[in-house]
Amino acid sequence: MKIVEPSFEIQDDLDRSSLAVRLEACGRVCYKSEDKITEDSAIPFVTKVSAHGHNSVLEMAVATFDVTCRPALLAQLFACQPRFLIIDPTPAGCIVTGSIRAYREISLQHCDNPIVNGILAVLHGKTSYLFEGVFSADKVLPREPGLDIRKMSLSEVENMPMPLLRRHRHVGVRFIVNRAVTHELVRHRPCSFLQESQRYCRYSQDKFGNQVTFIKPVFFEKGTAEYSLWQQAMEETERLYLQLLETSTPQAARTVLPNSCKTEIIMYCNISEWKHIFSLRTTQAAEPSMREIMIPLAAEFRKRYPLL
Secondary structure: OEEEOOEEEEOHHHHOOOHHHHHHHHHOOOOOOHHHOOOOOHHHHHHHHHHOOOHHHHHOOEEEEEEEOOHHHHHHHHHOOOOOOEEEEOOOEEEEEEEHHHHHHHHOOOOOOHHHHHHHHHHHHHOHHHHOOOOOHHHOOOOOOOOEEEEOOHHHHHOOOHHHHHHHOEEEEEEEEEHHHHHHHOOOOOOEEEEOOOOOOOOOOHHHOOOOEEEOOOOOOOOOHHHHHHHHHHHHHHHHHHHHHOOOOHHHHHHHOOOOEEEEEEEEEEHHHHHHHHHHHOOOOOOHHHHHHHHHHHHHHHHHOOOO
């Protein structure tokens, strides 16, 4: 049995990688298969994920576009009410941000919209492997007069005025916490999540140290009678879990695992939503295990985004 402290990692460095690299790094957290990442593994991994319909992985990367267009084209875009896109008008047109999953799904409904089609054409030209089966070069429409679509770099997004930055800059955070905390995190519906899967992870394997890892409880001080009782319960849980693995699958054995189990989860959303999360999860009324991780995370966010 292993006991660890909760922790977090803001994924700023990963945001500066390619879309495929970002998607693979996040997607492999679910199966704890990071050891399979190589220089050439990202595109095959993402292509396989897309083909199997594991769409939640495709929510872990966004692309932002600066669109110049006539007002009539902007009106057409708003009229089709594309789901899961963030759209803000600008004097010359609009700024559009969406996840790869959002762009893939919109391609099936609004491919004939000039702005949507133009965005998909740009994405397909750079990352065709992300759109196999949903968009191809033969679906690209002739460019409308006055329509110009340019994919923005991360540095350009980060130099936006604060109101636009809050809506279009997405930030991922990798948490190592107990499963009670993740039960609350996933209630934030505007966010995307990928979580370590107890269904597939077999903690008796060498890569897990042949043991179950638990998060140190914030409620009990080490050395107290309460902490001793908690530790005894975790030791017994681990024993039963490992015994069940001898005759059953991980998805069956996991039924005895408690909320104290360590889990990894990636939470991905824009800065505006992070601000809302911190307003709820750092107050005195918040659950203590949540406050334990969210208070230092909020402080780190404000260092990086002072006007948060």
